[in-house]
Amino acid sequence: MKVVAFIGSGRKGHTYSATELFLKKLQLKGDIEYEIVPLSDYNLQICKGCSLCLNKGEELCPLRDDRDKLLEKIENADGIIFATPNYSFDVSGLMKVFLDRFGFVFHRPRYFGKVFTNIVVQGVYRGDKIVNYLNFIGKALGTNVKGSCLITREPIPEKRQKKNDEILENHSKRFYKQLIKKGLPSPSIFELMIFRLSRNGISKNLNETFKDYIYFKEKGWFESDFYYPVDLSFPKKIVGLMFDHIKM
Ligand SMILES: Cc1cc2nc3c(=O)[nH]c(=O)nc-3n(C[C@H](O)[C@H](O)[C@H](O)COP(=O)(O)O)c2cc1C
Known part of the structure:
Protein backbone atom coordinates (compact mmCIF):
# COMPACT_ATOMS: atom_id res chain seq x y z
CA MET A 1 0.00 0.00 0.00
CA LYS A 181 -10.65 -2.90 3.27
CA LYS A 182 -11.27 -3.14 -0.46
CA GLY A 183 -14.39 -1.95 -2.22
CA LEU A 184 -16.21 1.28 -2.87
CA PRO A 185 -18.56 2.72 -0.24
CA SER A 186 -22.26 3.25 -0.86
CA PRO A 187 -22.90 7.01 -1.19
CA SER A 188 -24.59 8.98 1.56
CA ILE A 189 -27.73 10.92 0.60
CA PHE A 190 -25.58 14.07 0.48
CA GLU A 191 -23.04 12.48 -1.89
CA LEU A 192 -25.86 11.16 -4.04
CA MET A 193 -27.37 14.64 -4.14
CA ILE A 194 -24.06 16.20 -5.25
CA PHE A 195 -23.72 13.66 -8.07
CA ARG A 196 -27.31 13.93 -9.31
CA LEU A 197 -27.47 17.72 -9.12
CA SER A 198 -24.09 18.08 -10.87
CA ARG A 199 -25.11 15.92 -13.78
CA ASN A 200 -28.56 17.49 -13.88
CA GLY A 201 -26.95 20.93 -14.24
CA ILE A 202 -24.32 19.70 -16.71
CA SER A 203 -26.82 17.90 -18.96
CA LYS A 204 -29.24 20.84 -18.99
CA ASN A 205 -26.86 23.78 -19.15
CA LEU A 206 -23.75 22.52 -20.98
CA ASN A 207 -23.03 20.74 -24.25
CA GLU A 208 -20.26 18.88 -26.11
CA THR A 209 -18.09 22.02 -26.14
CA PHE A 210 -17.59 21.77 -22.36
CA LYS A 211 -15.12 19.40 -20.75
CA ASP A 212 -17.46 18.54 -17.85
CA TYR A 213 -20.13 17.43 -20.33
CA ILE A 214 -17.66 15.34 -22.36
CA TYR A 215 -16.25 13.77 -19.17
CA PHE A 216 -19.66 12.83 -17.79
CA LYS A 217 -20.65 11.38 -21.17
CA GLU A 218 -17.45 9.36 -21.57
CA LYS A 219 -17.82 7.93 -18.07
CA GLY A 220 -21.46 6.97 -18.73
CA TRP A 221 -22.53 9.17 -15.81
CA PHE A 222 -25.61 10.57 -17.57
CA GLU A 223 -27.17 7.11 -17.23
CA SER A 224 -25.56 5.67 -14.08
CA ASP A 225 -26.86 5.67 -10.49
CA PHE A 226 -23.63 7.14 -9.15
CA TYR A 227 -20.00 7.73 -10.19
CA TYR A 228 -19.32 4.00 -9.81
CA PRO A 229 -21.55 0.91 -9.71
CA VAL A 230 -23.52 0.71 -6.47
CA ASP A 231 -26.64 -1.04 -5.24
CA LEU A 232 -28.79 1.83 -4.02
CA SER A 233 -31.38 1.07 -1.36
CA PHE A 234 -35.00 1.74 -2.36
CA PRO A 235 -35.22 5.05 -0.40
CA LYS A 236 -31.96 6.25 -1.99
CA LYS A 237 -33.30 5.37 -5.45
CA ILE A 238 -36.37 7.51 -4.81
CA VAL A 239 -34.35 10.40 -3.41
CA GLY A 240 -31.98 10.14 -6.42
CA LEU A 241 -34.93 10.41 -8.82
CA MET A 242 -36.17 13.48 -6.98
CA PHE A 243 -32.79 15.19 -7.47
CA ASP A 244 -32.86 14.22 -11.15
CA HIS A 245 -36.09 16.14 -11.61
CA ILE A 246 -35.11 19.36 -9.90
CA LYS A 247 -35.24 22.23 -12.39
CA MET A 248 -31.74 23.65 -12.91
C1 LIG B 1 0.82 33.23 10.56
C2 LIG B 1 0.31 32.26 11.59
C3 LIG B 1 -1.04 32.24 11.87
C4 LIG B 1 -1.54 31.36 12.81
N1 LIG B 1 -2.89 31.34 13.05
C5 LIG B 1 -3.39 30.46 13.95
C6 LIG B 1 -4.79 30.40 14.18
O1 LIG B 1 -5.58 31.11 13.58
N2 LIG B 1 -5.25 29.50 15.08
C7 LIG B 1 -4.41 28.68 15.77
O2 LIG B 1 -4.89 27.89 16.58
N3 LIG B 1 -3.09 28.69 15.56
C8 LIG B 1 -2.54 29.55 14.65
N4 LIG B 1 -1.19 29.59 14.42
C9 LIG B 1 -0.33 28.62 15.13
C10 LIG B 1 0.03 27.45 14.22
O3 LIG B 1 -1.11 26.82 13.71
C11 LIG B 1 0.85 26.40 14.96
O4 LIG B 1 1.98 27.00 15.53
C12 LIG B 1 1.25 25.25 14.07
O5 LIG B 1 1.79 24.26 14.89
C13 LIG B 1 2.28 25.67 13.04
O6 LIG B 1 2.62 24.54 12.25
P1 LIG B 1 4.06 24.43 11.57
O7 LIG B 1 5.05 24.26 12.69
O8 LIG B 1 3.99 23.23 10.71
O9 LIG B 1 4.30 25.67 10.79
C14 LIG B 1 -0.65 30.47 13.51
C15 LIG B 1 0.71 30.52 13.21
C16 LIG B 1 1.20 31.38 12.27
C17 LIG B 1 2.67 31.40 11.95
Missing part, protein backbone atom coordinates in the same frame (compact mmCIF):
# COMPACT_ATOMS: atom_id res chain seq x y z
CA LYS A 2 1.30 3.42 -0.93
CA VAL A 3 0.43 6.50 1.09
CA VAL A 4 1.33 10.02 0.06
CA ALA A 5 1.20 12.98 2.46
CA PHE A 6 1.19 16.56 1.18
CA ILE A 7 2.47 19.07 3.72
CA GLY A 8 1.16 22.62 3.55
CA SER A 9 3.69 24.13 5.95
CA GLY A 10 6.62 26.06 4.52
CA ARG A 11 8.96 24.55 7.11
CA LYS A 12 9.80 21.22 8.64
CA GLY A 13 7.83 22.16 11.75
CA HIS A 14 4.99 20.69 13.76
CA THR A 15 2.79 19.75 10.80
CA TYR A 16 5.65 17.80 9.28
CA SER A 17 6.53 16.01 12.52
CA ALA A 18 2.89 15.09 13.34
CA THR A 19 2.46 13.71 9.82
CA GLU A 20 5.71 11.77 9.98
CA LEU A 21 4.69 10.28 13.33
CA PHE A 22 1.29 9.30 11.91
CA LEU A 23 2.96 7.59 8.96
CA LYS A 24 5.46 5.76 11.16
CA LYS A 25 2.61 4.50 13.32
CA LEU A 26 0.78 3.41 10.17
CA GLN A 27 3.84 1.56 8.95
CA LEU A 28 3.94 -0.46 12.18
CA LYS A 29 0.51 -1.85 11.32
CA GLY A 30 1.31 -3.40 7.96
CA ASP A 31 2.99 -3.25 4.61
CA ILE A 32 2.97 0.51 4.00
CA GLU A 33 5.27 2.53 1.81
CA TYR A 34 4.99 6.27 2.30
CA GLU A 35 6.16 9.51 0.76
CA ILE A 36 6.09 12.91 2.43
CA VAL A 37 5.67 15.71 -0.08
CA PRO A 38 6.45 19.17 1.32
CA LEU A 39 4.55 21.44 -1.06
CA SER A 40 7.17 24.15 -0.49
CA ASP A 41 9.68 21.98 -2.42
CA TYR A 42 7.53 22.27 -5.55
CA ASN A 43 6.84 25.01 -8.01
CA LEU A 44 3.16 25.83 -7.53
CA GLN A 45 1.85 28.96 -9.17
CA ILE A 46 -1.21 30.90 -8.11
CA CYS A 47 -4.30 30.17 -10.21
CA LYS A 48 -5.01 33.11 -12.51
CA GLY A 49 -8.74 32.31 -12.69
CA CYS A 50 -9.09 31.89 -16.46
CA SER A 51 -11.31 28.79 -15.89
CA LEU A 52 -9.89 27.06 -18.97
CA CYS A 53 -9.28 23.92 -16.87
CA LEU A 54 -12.92 23.92 -15.75
CA ASN A 55 -14.50 24.68 -19.11
CA LYS A 56 -12.20 23.25 -21.74
CA GLY A 57 -9.73 20.92 -20.04
CA GLU A 58 -6.86 20.97 -17.55
CA GLU A 59 -4.32 20.38 -20.33
CA LEU A 60 -5.00 23.95 -21.49
CA CYS A 61 -3.90 25.59 -18.21
CA PRO A 62 -1.47 28.39 -19.12
CA LEU A 63 0.58 27.94 -15.92
CA ARG A 64 3.76 25.92 -16.18
CA ASP A 65 4.42 24.48 -12.75
CA ASP A 66 4.55 21.14 -10.91
CA ARG A 67 0.77 20.57 -10.79
CA ASP A 68 0.89 17.40 -12.87
CA LYS A 69 3.82 15.93 -10.90
CA LEU A 70 1.77 16.30 -7.74
CA LEU A 71 -1.38 14.89 -9.33
CA GLU A 72 0.61 11.87 -10.47
CA LYS A 73 1.55 11.22 -6.86
CA ILE A 74 -2.15 11.17 -5.94
CA GLU A 75 -2.93 8.87 -8.86
CA ASN A 76 -0.25 6.37 -7.79
CA ALA A 77 -1.28 6.26 -4.13
CA ASP A 78 -3.77 4.10 -2.24
CA GLY A 79 -3.94 6.56 0.64
CA ILE A 80 -3.79 10.36 0.57
CA ILE A 81 -3.11 12.79 3.41
CA PHE A 82 -3.46 16.54 3.26
CA ALA A 83 -1.66 18.07 6.25
CA THR A 84 -1.76 21.75 7.06
CA PRO A 85 -1.08 24.13 9.91
CA ASN A 86 -3.90 26.38 11.00
CA TYR A 87 -2.84 29.81 9.79
CA SER A 88 -5.27 32.63 10.46
CA PHE A 89 -8.12 30.18 11.13
CA ASP A 90 -7.75 28.39 7.81
CA VAL A 91 -5.49 26.11 5.76
CA SER A 92 -2.08 27.61 5.01
CA GLY A 93 -1.75 29.76 1.89
CA LEU A 94 0.47 27.07 0.40
CA MET A 95 -2.17 24.39 0.89
CA LYS A 96 -4.81 26.65 -0.65
CA VAL A 97 -2.67 27.35 -3.72
CA PHE A 98 -2.26 23.57 -4.10
CA LEU A 99 -6.02 22.96 -3.82
CA ASP A 100 -6.83 25.66 -6.36
CA ARG A 101 -4.42 24.09 -8.85
CA PHE A 102 -6.65 21.06 -9.22
CA GLY A 103 -10.05 22.70 -8.84
CA PHE A 104 -11.08 20.96 -12.08
CA VAL A 105 -11.03 17.59 -10.26
CA PHE A 106 -13.88 18.85 -8.08
CA HIS A 107 -15.93 19.19 -11.29
CA ARG A 108 -14.77 15.84 -12.62
CA PRO A 109 -14.05 13.60 -9.60
CA ARG A 110 -11.78 10.61 -10.17
CA TYR A 111 -10.00 9.24 -7.10
CA PHE A 112 -12.63 6.65 -6.19
CA GLY A 113 -11.49 3.96 -3.80
CA LYS A 114 -8.47 5.91 -2.53
CA VAL A 115 -8.58 6.53 1.20
CA PHE A 116 -8.22 10.14 2.32
CA THR A 117 -7.53 11.81 5.61
CA ASN A 118 -6.26 15.13 6.85
CA ILE A 119 -4.00 16.31 9.65
CA VAL A 120 -4.48 19.83 10.97
CA VAL A 121 -1.98 21.25 13.45
CA GLN A 122 -2.96 24.35 15.37
CA GLY A 123 -1.89 26.56 18.21
CA VAL A 124 -5.23 26.73 19.96
CA TYR A 125 -8.37 27.38 18.05
CA ARG A 126 -10.68 26.83 15.06
CA GLY A 127 -8.92 23.84 13.48
CA ASP A 128 -12.22 21.93 13.56
CA LYS A 129 -13.50 24.12 10.72
CA ILE A 130 -10.37 23.34 8.68
CA VAL A 131 -10.81 19.62 9.30
CA ASN A 132 -14.40 19.82 8.02
CA TYR A 133 -13.29 21.78 4.98
CA LEU A 134 -10.59 19.25 4.09
CA ASN A 135 -13.00 16.36 4.60
CA PHE A 136 -15.29 18.03 2.10
CA ILE A 137 -12.34 18.47 -0.28
CA GLY A 138 -11.60 14.72 0.02
CA LYS A 139 -15.20 13.90 -0.88
CA ALA A 140 -15.15 16.31 -3.80
CA LEU A 141 -12.04 14.55 -5.14
CA GLY A 142 -14.02 11.30 -5.10
CA THR A 143 -11.99 9.68 -2.31
CA ASN A 144 -13.18 7.62 0.58
CA VAL A 145 -12.76 10.04 3.47
CA LYS A 146 -11.66 8.41 6.71
CA GLY A 147 -11.69 10.88 9.57
CA SER A 148 -8.99 13.33 10.50
CA CYS A 149 -6.48 14.33 13.17
CA LEU A 150 -6.72 17.69 14.85
CA ILE A 151 -3.51 18.34 16.76
CA THR A 152 -3.59 21.21 19.25
CA ARG A 153 -0.26 22.33 20.70
CA GLU A 154 -1.08 25.06 23.20
CA PRO A 155 -1.45 26.25 25.89
CA ILE A 156 0.84 23.70 27.58
CA PRO A 157 2.70 21.76 24.86
CA GLU A 158 4.01 19.04 27.25
CA LYS A 159 0.50 18.27 28.50
CA ARG A 160 -0.86 18.09 24.97
CA GLN A 161 1.90 15.76 23.76
CA LYS A 162 0.41 12.58 25.27
CA LYS A 163 -3.07 13.38 23.98
CA ASN A 164 -1.73 14.17 20.50
CA ASP A 165 0.17 10.88 20.39
CA GLU A 166 -3.05 9.09 21.27
CA ILE A 167 -4.97 10.94 18.54
CA LEU A 168 -2.34 9.98 15.95
CA GLU A 169 -2.17 6.37 17.16
CA ASN A 170 -5.95 5.85 17.16
CA HIS A 171 -6.37 7.48 13.82
CA SER A 172 -3.54 5.51 12.23
CA LYS A 173 -5.43 2.33 13.26
CA ARG A 174 -8.66 3.53 11.66
CA PHE A 175 -6.90 4.69 8.51
CA TYR A 176 -5.03 1.40 8.17
CA LYS A 177 -8.26 -0.63 8.55
CA GLN A 178 -9.83 1.37 5.78
CA LEU A 179 -6.77 1.02 3.54
CA ILE A 180 -6.88 -2.76 3.64
Whole structure:
Protein backbone atom coordinates (compact mmCIF):
# COMPACT_ATOMS: atom_id res chain seq x y z
CA MET A 1 0.00 0.00 0.00
CA LYS A 2 1.30 3.42 -0.93
CA VAL A 3 0.43 6.50 1.09
CA VAL A 4 1.33 10.02 0.06
CA ALA A 5 1.20 12.98 2.46
CA PHE A 6 1.19 16.56 1.18
CA ILE A 7 2.47 19.07 3.72
CA GLY A 8 1.16 22.62 3.55
CA SER A 9 3.69 24.13 5.95
CA GLY A 10 6.62 26.06 4.52
CA ARG A 11 8.96 24.55 7.11
CA LYS A 12 9.80 21.22 8.64
CA GLY A 13 7.83 22.16 11.75
CA HIS A 14 4.99 20.69 13.76
CA THR A 15 2.79 19.75 10.80
CA TYR A 16 5.65 17.80 9.28
CA SER A 17 6.53 16.01 12.52
CA ALA A 18 2.89 15.09 13.34
CA THR A 19 2.46 13.71 9.82
CA GLU A 20 5.71 11.77 9.98
CA LEU A 21 4.69 10.28 13.33
CA PHE A 22 1.29 9.30 11.91
CA LEU A 23 2.96 7.59 8.96
CA LYS A 24 5.46 5.76 11.16
CA LYS A 25 2.61 4.50 13.32
CA LEU A 26 0.78 3.41 10.17
CA GLN A 27 3.84 1.56 8.95
CA LEU A 28 3.94 -0.46 12.18
CA LYS A 29 0.51 -1.85 11.32
CA GLY A 30 1.31 -3.40 7.96
CA ASP A 31 2.99 -3.25 4.61
CA ILE A 32 2.97 0.51 4.00
CA GLU A 33 5.27 2.53 1.81
CA TYR A 34 4.99 6.27 2.30
CA GLU A 35 6.16 9.51 0.76
CA ILE A 36 6.09 12.91 2.43
CA VAL A 37 5.67 15.71 -0.08
CA PRO A 38 6.45 19.17 1.32
CA LEU A 39 4.55 21.44 -1.06
CA SER A 40 7.17 24.15 -0.49
CA ASP A 41 9.68 21.98 -2.42
CA TYR A 42 7.53 22.27 -5.55
CA ASN A 43 6.84 25.01 -8.01
CA LEU A 44 3.16 25.83 -7.53
CA GLN A 45 1.85 28.96 -9.17
CA ILE A 46 -1.21 30.90 -8.11
CA CYS A 47 -4.30 30.17 -10.21
CA LYS A 48 -5.01 33.11 -12.51
CA GLY A 49 -8.74 32.31 -12.69
CA CYS A 50 -9.09 31.89 -16.46
CA SER A 51 -11.31 28.79 -15.89
CA LEU A 52 -9.89 27.06 -18.97
CA CYS A 53 -9.28 23.92 -16.87
CA LEU A 54 -12.92 23.92 -15.75
CA ASN A 55 -14.50 24.68 -19.11
CA LYS A 56 -12.20 23.25 -21.74
CA GLY A 57 -9.73 20.92 -20.04
CA GLU A 58 -6.86 20.97 -17.55
CA GLU A 59 -4.32 20.38 -20.33
CA LEU A 60 -5.00 23.95 -21.49
CA CYS A 61 -3.90 25.59 -18.21
CA PRO A 62 -1.47 28.39 -19.12
CA LEU A 63 0.58 27.94 -15.92
CA ARG A 64 3.76 25.92 -16.18
CA ASP A 65 4.42 24.48 -12.75
CA ASP A 66 4.55 21.14 -10.91
CA ARG A 67 0.77 20.57 -10.79
CA ASP A 68 0.89 17.40 -12.87
CA LYS A 69 3.82 15.93 -10.90
CA LEU A 70 1.77 16.30 -7.74
CA LEU A 71 -1.38 14.89 -9.33
CA GLU A 72 0.61 11.87 -10.47
CA LYS A 73 1.55 11.22 -6.86
CA ILE A 74 -2.15 11.17 -5.94
CA GLU A 75 -2.93 8.87 -8.86
CA ASN A 76 -0.25 6.37 -7.79
CA ALA A 77 -1.28 6.26 -4.13
CA ASP A 78 -3.77 4.10 -2.24
CA GLY A 79 -3.94 6.56 0.64
CA ILE A 80 -3.79 10.36 0.57
CA ILE A 81 -3.11 12.79 3.41
CA PHE A 82 -3.46 16.54 3.26
CA ALA A 83 -1.66 18.07 6.25
CA THR A 84 -1.76 21.75 7.06
CA PRO A 85 -1.08 24.13 9.91
CA ASN A 86 -3.90 26.38 11.00
CA TYR A 87 -2.84 29.81 9.79
CA SER A 88 -5.27 32.63 10.46
CA PHE A 89 -8.12 30.18 11.13
CA ASP A 90 -7.75 28.39 7.81
CA VAL A 91 -5.49 26.11 5.76
CA SER A 92 -2.08 27.61 5.01
CA GLY A 93 -1.75 29.76 1.89
CA LEU A 94 0.47 27.07 0.40
CA MET A 95 -2.17 24.39 0.89
CA LYS A 96 -4.81 26.65 -0.65
CA VAL A 97 -2.67 27.35 -3.72
CA PHE A 98 -2.26 23.57 -4.10
CA LEU A 99 -6.02 22.96 -3.82
CA ASP A 100 -6.83 25.66 -6.36
CA ARG A 101 -4.42 24.09 -8.85
CA PHE A 102 -6.65 21.06 -9.22
CA GLY A 103 -10.05 22.70 -8.84
CA PHE A 104 -11.08 20.96 -12.08
CA VAL A 105 -11.03 17.59 -10.26
CA PHE A 106 -13.88 18.85 -8.08
CA HIS A 107 -15.93 19.19 -11.29
CA ARG A 108 -14.77 15.84 -12.62
CA PRO A 109 -14.05 13.60 -9.60
CA ARG A 110 -11.78 10.61 -10.17
CA TYR A 111 -10.00 9.24 -7.10
CA PHE A 112 -12.63 6.65 -6.19
CA GLY A 113 -11.49 3.96 -3.80
CA LYS A 114 -8.47 5.91 -2.53
CA VAL A 115 -8.58 6.53 1.20
CA PHE A 116 -8.22 10.14 2.32
CA THR A 117 -7.53 11.81 5.61
CA ASN A 118 -6.26 15.13 6.85
CA ILE A 119 -4.00 16.31 9.65
CA VAL A 120 -4.48 19.83 10.97
CA VAL A 121 -1.98 21.25 13.45
CA GLN A 122 -2.96 24.35 15.37
CA GLY A 123 -1.89 26.56 18.21
CA VAL A 124 -5.23 26.73 19.96
CA TYR A 125 -8.37 27.38 18.05
CA ARG A 126 -10.68 26.83 15.06
CA GLY A 127 -8.92 23.84 13.48
CA ASP A 128 -12.22 21.93 13.56
CA LYS A 129 -13.50 24.12 10.72
CA ILE A 130 -10.37 23.34 8.68
CA VAL A 131 -10.81 19.62 9.30
CA ASN A 132 -14.40 19.82 8.02
CA TYR A 133 -13.29 21.78 4.98
CA LEU A 134 -10.59 19.25 4.09
CA ASN A 135 -13.00 16.36 4.60
CA PHE A 136 -15.29 18.03 2.10
CA ILE A 137 -12.34 18.47 -0.28
CA GLY A 138 -11.60 14.72 0.02
CA LYS A 139 -15.20 13.90 -0.88
CA ALA A 140 -15.15 16.31 -3.80
CA LEU A 141 -12.04 14.55 -5.14
CA GLY A 142 -14.02 11.30 -5.10
CA THR A 143 -11.99 9.68 -2.31
CA ASN A 144 -13.18 7.62 0.58
CA VAL A 145 -12.76 10.04 3.47
CA LYS A 146 -11.66 8.41 6.71
CA GLY A 147 -11.69 10.88 9.57
CA SER A 148 -8.99 13.33 10.50
CA CYS A 149 -6.48 14.33 13.17
CA LEU A 150 -6.72 17.69 14.85
CA ILE A 151 -3.51 18.34 16.76
CA THR A 152 -3.59 21.21 19.25
CA ARG A 153 -0.26 22.33 20.70
CA GLU A 154 -1.08 25.06 23.20
CA PRO A 155 -1.45 26.25 25.89
CA ILE A 156 0.84 23.70 27.58
CA PRO A 157 2.70 21.76 24.86
CA GLU A 158 4.01 19.04 27.25
CA LYS A 159 0.50 18.27 28.50
CA ARG A 160 -0.86 18.09 24.97
CA GLN A 161 1.90 15.76 23.76
CA LYS A 162 0.41 12.58 25.27
CA LYS A 163 -3.07 13.38 23.98
CA ASN A 164 -1.73 14.17 20.50
CA ASP A 165 0.17 10.88 20.39
CA GLU A 166 -3.05 9.09 21.27
CA ILE A 167 -4.97 10.94 18.54
CA LEU A 168 -2.34 9.98 15.95
CA GLU A 169 -2.17 6.37 17.16
CA ASN A 170 -5.95 5.85 17.16
CA HIS A 171 -6.37 7.48 13.82
CA SER A 172 -3.54 5.51 12.23
CA LYS A 173 -5.43 2.33 13.26
CA ARG A 174 -8.66 3.53 11.66
CA PHE A 175 -6.90 4.69 8.51
CA TYR A 176 -5.03 1.40 8.17
CA LYS A 177 -8.26 -0.63 8.55
CA GLN A 178 -9.83 1.37 5.78
CA LEU A 179 -6.77 1.02 3.54
CA ILE A 180 -6.88 -2.76 3.64
CA LYS A 181 -10.65 -2.90 3.27
CA LYS A 182 -11.27 -3.14 -0.46
CA GLY A 183 -14.39 -1.95 -2.22
CA LEU A 184 -16.21 1.28 -2.87
CA PRO A 185 -18.56 2.72 -0.24
CA SER A 186 -22.26 3.25 -0.86
CA PRO A 187 -22.90 7.01 -1.19
CA SER A 188 -24.59 8.98 1.56
CA ILE A 189 -27.73 10.92 0.60
CA PHE A 190 -25.58 14.07 0.48
CA GLU A 191 -23.04 12.48 -1.89
CA LEU A 192 -25.86 11.16 -4.04
CA MET A 193 -27.37 14.64 -4.14
CA ILE A 194 -24.06 16.20 -5.25
CA PHE A 195 -23.72 13.66 -8.07
CA ARG A 196 -27.31 13.93 -9.31
CA LEU A 197 -27.47 17.72 -9.12
CA SER A 198 -24.09 18.08 -10.87
CA ARG A 199 -25.11 15.92 -13.78
CA ASN A 200 -28.56 17.49 -13.88
CA GLY A 201 -26.95 20.93 -14.24
CA ILE A 202 -24.32 19.70 -16.71
CA SER A 203 -26.82 17.90 -18.96
CA LYS A 204 -29.24 20.84 -18.99
CA ASN A 205 -26.86 23.78 -19.15
CA LEU A 206 -23.75 22.52 -20.98
CA ASN A 207 -23.03 20.74 -24.25
CA GLU A 208 -20.26 18.88 -26.11
CA THR A 209 -18.09 22.02 -26.14
CA PHE A 210 -17.59 21.77 -22.36
CA LYS A 211 -15.12 19.40 -20.75
CA ASP A 212 -17.46 18.54 -17.85
CA TYR A 213 -20.13 17.43 -20.33
CA ILE A 214 -17.66 15.34 -22.36
CA TYR A 215 -16.25 13.77 -19.17
CA PHE A 216 -19.66 12.83 -17.79
CA LYS A 217 -20.65 11.38 -21.17
CA GLU A 218 -17.45 9.36 -21.57
CA LYS A 219 -17.82 7.93 -18.07
CA GLY A 220 -21.46 6.97 -18.73
CA TRP A 221 -22.53 9.17 -15.81
CA PHE A 222 -25.61 10.57 -17.57
CA GLU A 223 -27.17 7.11 -17.23
CA SER A 224 -25.56 5.67 -14.08
CA ASP A 225 -26.86 5.67 -10.49
CA PHE A 226 -23.63 7.14 -9.15
CA TYR A 227 -20.00 7.73 -10.19
CA TYR A 228 -19.32 4.00 -9.81
CA PRO A 229 -21.55 0.91 -9.71
CA VAL A 230 -23.52 0.71 -6.47
CA ASP A 231 -26.64 -1.04 -5.24
CA LEU A 232 -28.79 1.83 -4.02
CA SER A 233 -31.38 1.07 -1.36
CA PHE A 234 -35.00 1.74 -2.36
CA PRO A 235 -35.22 5.05 -0.40
CA LYS A 236 -31.96 6.25 -1.99
CA LYS A 237 -33.30 5.37 -5.45
CA ILE A 238 -36.37 7.51 -4.81
CA VAL A 239 -34.35 10.40 -3.41
CA GLY A 240 -31.98 10.14 -6.42
CA LEU A 241 -34.93 10.41 -8.82
CA MET A 242 -36.17 13.48 -6.98
CA PHE A 243 -32.79 15.19 -7.47
CA ASP A 244 -32.86 14.22 -11.15
CA HIS A 245 -36.09 16.14 -11.61
CA ILE A 246 -35.11 19.36 -9.90
CA LYS A 247 -35.24 22.23 -12.39
CA MET A 248 -31.74 23.65 -12.91
C1 LIG B 1 0.82 33.23 10.56
C2 LIG B 1 0.31 32.26 11.59
C3 LIG B 1 -1.04 32.24 11.87
C4 LIG B 1 -1.54 31.36 12.81
N1 LIG B 1 -2.89 31.34 13.05
C5 LIG B 1 -3.39 30.46 13.95
C6 LIG B 1 -4.79 30.40 14.18
O1 LIG B 1 -5.58 31.11 13.58
N2 LIG B 1 -5.25 29.50 15.08
C7 LIG B 1 -4.41 28.68 15.77
O2 LIG B 1 -4.89 27.89 16.58
N3 LIG B 1 -3.09 28.69 15.56
C8 LIG B 1 -2.54 29.55 14.65
N4 LIG B 1 -1.19 29.59 14.42
C9 LIG B 1 -0.33 28.62 15.13
C10 LIG B 1 0.03 27.45 14.22
O3 LIG B 1 -1.11 26.82 13.71
C11 LIG B 1 0.85 26.40 14.96
O4 LIG B 1 1.98 27.00 15.53
C12 LIG B 1 1.25 25.25 14.07
O5 LIG B 1 1.79 24.26 14.89
C13 LIG B 1 2.28 25.67 13.04
O6 LIG B 1 2.62 24.54 12.25
P1 LIG B 1 4.06 24.43 11.57
O7 LIG B 1 5.05 24.26 12.69
O8 LIG B 1 3.99 23.23 10.71
O9 LIG B 1 4.30 25.67 10.79
C14 LIG B 1 -0.65 30.47 13.51
C15 LIG B 1 0.71 30.52 13.21
C16 LIG B 1 1.20 31.38 12.27
C17 LIG B 1 2.67 31.40 11.95
